[in-house]
Amino acid sequence: MSGNDRVAEKLDELYRLVSRRLSGDYEVDEFGFDPELTEQLTLPVLRPLYRKWFRVEVIDIDHVPAEGPALLVGNHSGTIAVDAMMLQLALFDEHPAHRRLRLLAADFVFKTPLLGEYARKTGATLASNPDAERLLRAGELLGVFPEGVKGTGKPVWDRYKLQRFGRGGFVSTALATGTPIIPVSIVGAEEIYPILGNVPVLARLLGIPYFPVTPTFPLLGPLGAVPLPSKWFIQFGEPISTEGMSDLADDPMEVFNLADRVKETIQQTLHSLLERRGGAFR
Amino acid sequence: MPHSKPTARSSRRTVMVTGSDRYLGGQLIESLAADPRVADVVGVETGAMHNGALSRLLTRARVDTVVHAAVAASAVRSGGRSAQKESNVIGTMHLLAACQRSDTVRSLVVKSSVAAYGASARDPAVFTEETELRAKPRGEFAADIADVEAYTRGFARRRKDVTVTVLRLAPLIGPTSDTSLTRYFSLPVVPTVLGFDPRVQFLHIDDALEVLHRVTLDDRTGTAGRPEVFNVAGPGVLLLSQAIRRAGRLAAPTPEVMLRTVATAARGRNIVDFSLDQLDFLRFGRVVDCGKLTRVHHITPRPTPEAFADFVAGHALMSVLGAPDPTPDGPSFAERIRDVIGTKGTGD
Numbered sequence: 001m002s003g004n005d006r007v008a009e010k011l012d013e014l015y016r017l018v019s020r021r022l023s024g025d026y027e028v029d030e031f032g033f034d035p036e037l038t039e040q041l042t043l044p045v046l047r048p049l050y051r052k053w054f055r056v057e058v059i060d061i062d063h064v065p066a067e068g069p070a071l072l073v074g075n076h077s078g079t080i081a082v083d084a085m086m087l088q089l090a091l092f093d094e095h096p097a098h099r100r101l102r103l104l105a106a107d108f109v110f111k112t113p114l115l116g117e118y119a120r121k122t123g124a125t126l127a128s129n130p131d132a133e134r135l136l137r138a139g140e141l142l143g144v145f146p147e148g149v150k151g152t153g154k155p156v157w158d159r160y161k162l163q164r165f166g167r168g169g170f171v172s173t174a175l176a177t178g179t180p181i182i183p184v185s186i187v188g189a190e191e192i193y194p195i196l197g198n199v200p201v202l203a204r205l206l207g208i209p210y211f212p213v214t215p216t217f218p219l220l221g222p223l224g225a226v227p228l229p230s231k232w233f234i235q236f237g238e239p240i241s242t243e244g245m246s247d248l249a250d251d252p253m254e255v256f257n258l259a260d261r262v263k264e265t266i267q268q269t270l271h272s273l274l275e276r277r278g279g280a281f282r
Numbered sequence: 283m284p285h286s287k288p289t290a291r292s293s294r295r296t297v298m299v300t301g302s303d304r305y306l307g308g309q310l311i312e313s314l315a316a317d318p319r320v321a322d323v324v325g326v327e328t329g330a331m332h333n334g335a336l337s338r339l340l341t342r343a344r345v346d347t348v349v350h351a352a353v354a355a356s357a358v359r360s361g362g363r364s365a366q367k368e369s370n371v372i373g374t375m376h377l378l379a380a381c382q383r384s385d386t387v388r389s390l391v392v393k394s395s396v397a398a399y400g401a402s403a404r405d406p407a408v409f410t411e412e413t414e415l416r417a418k419p420r421g422e423f424a425a426d427i428a429d430v431e432a433y434t435r436g437f438a439r440r441r442k443d444v445t446v447t448v449l450r451l452a453p454l455i456g457p458t459s460d461t462s463l464t465r466y467f468s469l470p471v472v473p474t475v476l477g478f479d480p481r482v483q484f485l486h487i488d489d490a491l492e493v494l495h496r497v498t499l500d501d502r503t504g505t506a507g508r509p510e511v512f513n514v515a516g517p518g519v520l521l522l523s524q525a526i527r528r529a530g531r532l533a534a535p536t537p538e539v540m541l542r543t544v545a546t547a548a549r550g551r552n553i554v555d556f557s558l559d560q561l562d563f564l565r566f567g568r569v570v571d572c573g574k575l576t577r578v579h580h581i582t583p584r585p586t587p588e589a590f591a592d593f594v595a596g597h598a599l600m601s602v603l604g605a606p607d608p609t610p611d612g613p614s615f616a617e618r619i620r621d622v623i624g625t626k627g628t629g630d
Contacts, residue, residue, distance in 0.1 A: 024527030027587075030519050030569050031407045032481045110403035110566070113477020113538070121479070121521075130406035130413070 032120035059235040066097040069136040072143040076151030078189035104144045132173040149209040156194035168259035175249040180239035185269035188232030191280040294321035298345045301352030303327040328352045331373035336380035351393045370426040378437045401566040409570045411511045421559020442506040452515030456487035457596020476535040480567025481519040489583035513570040516586035
């Protein structure tokens with residue numbers, strides 16, 4: 001095939017994609033996930049960031065099953081949820097089964113214009129039992145960050161210190177559905193937008209959980225949106241089986257114990273990954 | 283009705299349908315009248331729902347099955363908001379009062395709406411019949427629906443011998459129907475809320491009719507003391523932006539504050555059907571699970587995208603964007619590119 005032929009083919013593909021999009025000829029699922037938009041548009045934009053900027057290395061991705069449900073529980077950091085996007089891309093690009101990761105997000109995300117729309121289209125839904133169970137029962141891979149905004153909004157001097165794991169709702173859901181829990185430890189996201197302070201007045205005004213002050217934001221304006229090029233690792237832990245434990249789903253003792261175990265695993269893995277990494281910006 | 287039908291009178295139903303002056307009620311009366319399992323159908327107009335008259339009618343006709351299809355979503359076509367509330371809420375109270383006194387009524391079917399679930403950022407993505415309803419939903423029609431369902435639950439508690447079914451219908455759409463929704467999508471430029479792209483779900487009006495018909499003549503006895511609730515919607519979803527594109531319209535994303543001003547201004551005035559609950563719907567959308575209907579009544583409405591396609595075809599919506607596709611017999615886009623950049627087509 002000549003070079004021109006390839007160009008023609010590429011252009012034709014693009015034309016088909018654009019006309020499909022313009023005529024509404026694509027499918028979304030009941031959660032609003034738009035696979036075509038995510039895979040053809042969002043992930044390609046993130047890919048250079050993943051490969052060249054953060055140089056993400058994944059470890060033990062084969063702990064994630066090739067099919068069927070699993071609940072990925074990760075540490076959350078980085079001011080905005082770049083870690084979630086990188087995790088999504090890691091599973092799609094580097095897992096042999098090219099798995100799509102569905103994410104759970106807080107309700108403020110869906111209240112916020114544009115952010116909520118983006119979240120749903122790329123596969124996220126409300127962090128709630130009904131939604132989580134529905135996705136897991138459909139065999140989806142589900143990602144959750146139990147620290148929530150306490151994790152993303154913590155100051156830089158608290159980096160890699162896991163925050164409270166909420167009420168452990170993710171454990172109940174895993175137990176109720178018999179889904180394995182896979183601890184995910186992410187190193188690198190803490191350094192991309194180091195938080196030095198918070199302006200609560202502005203946060204309230206904008207209806208967001210915190211208004212971050214970093215070395216470059218808001219000082220440099222839009223330039224402050226450029227993340228620092230830290231080196232990333234994503235390590236997938238051994239799956240924790242929950243099969244046949246559905247009657248324990250509403251036992252607070254069991255739920256807290258299991259949540260603690262997951263948290264401890266992630267914390268220890270973070271320490272060993274940090275040691276291995278050395279400097280953040282190598 | 284002619285008395286020459288094959289089935290015995292005793293096993294055949296006598297049905298009362300409210301809302302006979304509305305499209306769905308009128309169609310239901312016709313289809314029930316044509317069903318051999320039905321002995322007689324009595325229609326009641328939306329404005330004629332007074333318990334004394336209804337009581338006499340129930341007794342005289344020996345009605346055993348009541349279908350309450352009069353609850354309406356459109357304030358404009360109900361003749362204003364107060365008339366809408368009057369017929370929705372007060373009308374339901376009168377009907378239930380009459381049913382409670384009746385000793386012939388065995389089955390009551392209430393046409394409700396998925397608006398019962400409201401719409402917010404804190405709601406699960408998909409509502410099931412088990413989802414708890416909010417005590418005070420936002421918006422006028424949603425408030426009506428909440429009242430109608432509350433009275434219906436009260437009735438079911440008091441008359442445990444009557445099988446009560448509540449059908450929560452998704453917004454209706456069809457090739458020829460004229461609803462506030464079809465008018466919305468027929469606007470050349472369709473206002474949406476800037477930064478929000480809700481998931482929407484529709485119910486084809488023919489499917490609504492079929493479900494109502496089937497459930498009305500069903501012989502199952504429900505759970506005594508409480509209504510059996512079913513979501514009725516076309517499975518699958520469309521995003522609002524996607525639906526607008528499929529209808530060949532242009533979306534006009536508008537800041538929420540501006541739409542809120544319009545919704546507030548429209549309140550109490552009988553000009554446009556636009557209220558705060560519709561604004562919430564345009565931000566968060568509403569999707570229901572209708573698996574229960576399929577499992578129990580073995581009927582599934584056609585998928586939302588199909589129902590919407592039928593609406594677009596039926597209304598012959600002209601694309602405001604011009605024809606999007608090149609003619610099938612003309613050169614394809616790839617061929618045209620090859621012409622321009624000068625390669626021989628390798629035949630793909």
